[in-house]
Amino acid sequence: MHIKRAALFLLFLPTVSSAQKIIGGPFVTMQVRGTATITWIVQDSEATVQQSGSTTPAKVYPALHTEKTTLTGLAPNSRYDYTVANGALKGSFKTPPAANAPDTPVRFIVYGDTRTRHDVHRRVMEQLVKAGAPDFVIDNGDQVENGYDAALWPIFFDIERELLRQTVYFPALGNHERNSSYYFELLQQRSGYYSFDWGNMHFSILNTDKPAFSTLAKERDALWDEEVRWLEQDLLEHQDATWRFVGGHHPPMSAVARRQEGNPHITALMPLFEKYKVQATFWGHDHNYQHYLQKGIHYFTSGGGGAPLYDVDKPPAGITQKVASVENFIQIEVHGSAIHIKVTAIDGSTLDEVDLKAK
Numbered sequence: 001m002h003i004k005r006a007a008l009f010l011l012f013l014p015t016v017s018s019a020q021k022i023i024g025g026p027f028v029t030m031q032v033r034g035t036a037t038i039t040w041i042v043q044d045s046e047a048t049v050q051q052s053g054s055t056t057p058a059k060v061y062p063a064l065h066t067e068k069t070t071l072t073g074l075a076p077n078s079r080y081d082y083t084v085a086n087g088a089l090k091g092s093f094k095t096p097p098a099a100n101a102p103d104t105p106v107r108f109i110v111y112g113d114t115r116t117r118h119d120v121h122r123r124v125m126e127q128l129v130k131a132g133a134p135d136f137v138i139d140n141g142d143q144v145e146n147g148y149d150a151a152l153w154p155i156f157f158d159i160e161r162e163l164l165r166q167t168v169y170f171p172a173l174g175n176h177e178r179n180s181s182y183y184f185e186l187l188q189q190r191s192g193y194y195s196f197d198w199g200n201m202h203f204s205i206l207n208t209d210k211p212a213f214s215t216l217a218k219e220r221d222a223l224w225d226e227e228v229r230w231l232e233q234d235l236l237e238h239q240d241a242t243w244r245f246v247g248g249h250h251p252p253m254s255a256v257a258r259r260q261e262g263n264p265h266i267t268a269l270m271p272l273f274e275k276y277k278v279q280a281t282f283w284g285h286d287h288n289y290q291h292y293l294q295k296g297i298h299y300f301t302s303g304g305g306g307a308p309l310y311d312v313d314k315p316p317a318g319i320t321q322k323v324a325s326v327e328n329f330i331q332i333e334v335h336g337s338a339i340h341i342k343v344t345a346i347d348g349s350t351l352d353e354v355d356l357k358a359k
């Protein structure tokens with residue numbers, strides 16, 4: 001009798017469709033030194049949602065999960081090829097040079113603010129991929145319009161597919177991610193801020209979105225103070241690196257008149273950058289290109305990944321090197337103590353070029 005009842009119950013259990021599909025990746029992240037995590041994003045099922053009584057079409061929200069595997073024991077400065085999902089998808093990545101091989105050439109790309117105008121995001125990615133697979137990329141945030149919207153991440157991953165499967169991905173958290181758990185889960189991030197080494201370079205990536213830290217002002221301040229203490233210690237302990245770079249989403253200065261006083265907590269970090277001999281910083285949030293030089297530090301803003309362009313109507317006097325309201329990305333070629341930076345606009349033209357020499 002018991003068994004019969006159980007069988008009857010099972011008969012009416014809804015079954016989950018087996019229509020799984022890979023909607024993102026594969027891509028590689030390196031959140032822990034000496035490891036590489038290959039991730040791909042799987043859509044298991046979906047929710048179809050419509051306002052009651054509405055005649056507008058229902059919206060489909062995917063149920064997503066990440067599949068991943070972490071590799072250790074990798075050789076330095078080596079390219080690895082991989083396949084995932086029983087060989088269905090292929091990717092490759094290169095490991096960082098050994099610390100004692102500072103002259104190994106490295107090429108990386110900085111870009112960001114890909115969150116809207118998907119057709120423009122796609123065109124920027126086409127130019128970026130055409131430039132050749134970089135050793136790694138830094139995505140300075142605002143990957144999607146709203147980090148909580150599950151329907152937006154498959155679009156992001158679709159447009160970024162070709163880039164992501166041939167490089168290593170280091171993201172920063174933008175305000176549009178809204179501190180969403182999707183950012184951390186899908187992009188395999190342990191914390192909103194972190195640092196990493198690549199050859200003779202040290203990178204400190206900040207979580208600049210202080211308003212999203214907490215609903216409580218006191219807690220926001222305490223968390224930001226903790227992050228700034230971490231940054232100072234991180235820079236202090238990496239004074240032996242040839243290059244020190246800081247990245248994040250909100251920039252310390254702006255050529256957009258209505259945004260000039262926008263991020264005082266980042267502007268307040270500039271004395272720290274000077275004290276610990278940071279040579280260049282990379283930001284997003286302003287949807288254009290901006291390059292400043294102040295007290296020997298280059299400040300680059302590249303928010304040109306697809307979000308609607310902003311004017312550069314009030315470039316700060318005395319420090320402005322170049323500003324342009326155009327979609328763009330930054331390529332950085334490193335040869336030991338010499339760096340060549342080339343900024344490319346969406347049409348493939350060169351927007352800016354800079355040579356840096358480490359002292």
Ligand SMILES: [Fe+2]
Pocket residue numbers: 142174175176249284285286
């Ligand atoms: Fe932003």
